[in-house]
Amino acid sequence: MTRARKSVVRRKAICAYDGSRFxxxxxxxxxxxxxDAIEAALEAVLxxxxxxxxxxxxxxxxxALAQVFHFDxxxxxxxxxxxxxLSTRLPHGVQIKSLQCVKGxxxxxxSATAKRYHYRLFLGRADPFEEAYCWSISxxxxxxxxxxxxxxxxxxxxxxxxxxxxxxxxxxxVRHLRRLELKVRGRRLRVVLEAEGFLYKMARRLVGALVVAxxxxxxxxxxxxxxxxxxxPAVLETAPAQGLFLERVxxx
Amino acid sequence: MTRARKSVVRRKAICAYDGSRFxxxxxxxxxxxxxDAIEAALEAVLxxxxxxxxxxxxxxxxxALAQVFHFDxxxxxxxxxxxxxLSTRLPHGVQIKSLQCVKGxxxxxxSATAKRYHYRLFLGRADPFEEAYCWSISxxxxxxxxxxxxxxxxxxxxxxxxxxxxxxxxxxxVRHLRRLELKVRGRRLRVVLEAEGFLYKMARRLVGALVVAxxxxxxxxxxxxxxxxxxxPAVLETAPAQGLFLERVxxx
Numbered sequence: 001m002t003r004a005r006k007s008v009v010r011r012k013a014i015c016a017y018d019g020s021r022f023x024x025x026x027x028x029x030x031x032x033x034x035x036d037a038i039e040a041a042l043e044a045v046l047x048x049x050x051x052x053x054x055x056x057x058x059x060x061x062x063x064a065l066a067q068v069f070h071f072d073x074x075x076x077x078x079x080x081x082x083x084x085x086l087s088t089r090l091p092h093g094v095q096i097k098s099l100q101c102v103k104g105x106x107x108x109x110x111s112a113t114a115k116r117y118h119y120r121l122f123l124g125r126a127d128p129f130e131e132a133y134c135w136s137i138s139x140x141x142x143x144x145x146x147x148x149x150x151x152x153x154x155x156x157x158x159x160x161x162x163x164x165x166x167x168x169x170x171x172x173x174v175r176h177l178r179r180l181e182l183k184v185r186g187r188r189l190r191v192v193l194e195a196e197g198f199l200y201k202m203a204r205r206l207v208g209a210l211v212v213a214x215x216x217x218x219x220x221x222x223x224x225x226x227x228x229x230x231x232x233p234a235v236l237e238t239a240p241a242q243g244l245f246l247e248r249v250x251x252x
Numbered sequence: 253m254t255r256a257r258k259s260v261v262r263r264k265a266i267c268a269y270d271g272s273r274f275x276x277x278x279x280x281x282x283x284x285x286x287x288d289a290i291e292a293a294l295e296a297v298l299x300x301x302x303x304x305x306x307x308x309x310x311x312x313x314x315x316a317l318a319q320v321f322h323f324d325x326x327x328x329x330x331x332x333x334x335x336x337x338l339s340t341r342l343p344h345g346v347q348i349k350s351l352q353c354v355k356g357x358x359x360x361x362x363s364a365t366a367k368r369y370h371y372r373l374f375l376g377r378a379d380p381f382e383e384a385y386c387w388s389i390s391x392x393x394x395x396x397x398x399x400x401x402x403x404x405x406x407x408x409x410x411x412x413x414x415x416x417x418x419x420x421x422x423x424x425x426v427r428h429l430r431r432l433e434l435k436v437r438g439r440r441l442r443v444v445l446e447a448e449g450f451l452y453k454m455a456r457r458l459v460g461a462l463v464v465a466x467x468x469x470x471x472x473x474x475x476x477x478x479x480x481x482x483x484x485p486a487v488l489e490t491a492p493a494q495g496l497f498l499e500r501v502x503x504x
Contacts, residue, residue, distance in 0.1 A: 018384075128344070
């Protein structure tokens with residue numbers, strides 16, 4: 001592509017990362033974020049500082065199978081060659097899966113139409129190789145109650161009670177949770193969550209709510225009634241970060 | 253058991269650990285070894301400093317599914333209670349799988365009669381969640397040549413060329429490699445290595461030798477002929493630590 005040779009072109013990238021090996025997406029004082037690792041690789045390849053823009057942040061410990069980001073850069077060779085050059089410079093635990101040129105109005109965050117996460121639960125104690133990638137629950141879980149709760153929470157609701165927002169937020173807390181599903185394979189449970197947008201910590205608090213119902217601490221109806229409470233009920237545990245995986249970001 | 257109540261009893265423990273989250277088995281300056289983590293948990297539970305003795309060290313990055321260690325301690329309750337108390341105090345990435353009282357002459361290292369390791373290879377590029385647990389090889393491997401090489405190296409030989417010893421070692425470098433096997437499942441290869449004893453870095457250099465044959469850099473016969481060379485041939489790569497798992501320590 002001629003246009004890629006000398007001018008600045010916007011590029012969309014999909015990356016995967018092991019959240020246990022970084023301190024979240026965004027850089028923090030004295031700790032390396034995934035974003036820093038990718039920006040350092042870009043600087044090494046392109047010779048200039050490049051700022052990347054993710055579809056959203058992920059908290060420390062949260063993983064991504066397909067996080068999306070964009071950046072603007074001049075690169076005189078093919079996208080495949082840029083991908084290969086970056087790959088050799090990225091540390092263990094983060095990989096760029098694909099890289100493509102996009103129109104200049106594409107924005108990883110603002111163009112996104114929905115996101116899908118999944119959360120991994122392990123019934124019993126996960127081995128040391130798996131424990132950074134799931135939430136181990138040793139007490140028995142009532143899967144039927146969890147499924148009932150999921151069905152009640154699915155749909156368009158005000159999820160204020162299921163987020164961890166500051167009190168002064170002015171924006172709407174209504175979200176359309178179009179999918180909240182429980183998949184079971186042996187001792188491994190997976191909660192699939194899909195919405196046009198998630199409030200801060202909403203995915204992990206929804207999983208916490210399903211577990212509260214699974215443990216029999218509240219009935220499915222009681223959990224769903226928390227939607228009405230509008231503040232943050234103490235009974236709702238926030239599921240630990242290490243079980244959460246950003247699975248897919250949707251675009252038009 | 254009355255004898256366990258007030259007197260010192262020797263205990264044998266089996267533990268698993270993710271080598272990517274520690275700096276080897278033994279403590280190092282400014283870096284935490286698996287041994288430190290376990291000794292810290294023991295001190296927290298027992299109130300005194302306890303020294304543990306492993307079946308052997310593992311290098312930084314090497315994992316264990318069943319490393320064995322022993323220690324002497326007074327504990328007035330059951331072994332199961334000690335195990336439970338320790339479990340809550342161990343960091344992520346290390347777990348004690350079993351704990352039992354043994355005779356006072358048991359020694360994790362000197363009583364061991366053999367060890368089994370396995371090494372994980374990935375054909376292509378492992379994803380970011382797997383790359384700390386295997387060696388990714390992007391060039392094609394000739395599995396037939398690797399199997400032929402394994403067959404030639406199996407048995408009792410002087411493995412000096414397949415170790416990384418200092419020149420001044422006086423002890424014999426003859427070892428009985430009773431099993432060197434290649435298992436294939438899709439893009440995942442597993443090399444099983446079993447011997448009464450391994451020389452320093454022998455397991456990783458044997459895997460390196462199989463890969464040299466797999467890549468066609470040397471024929472199986474040429475690799476096997478290195479057994480005669482007695483020094484360290486530069487052609488033999490040492491397979492990276494992260495693919496190696498201590499699978500089992502055998503005792504009489």
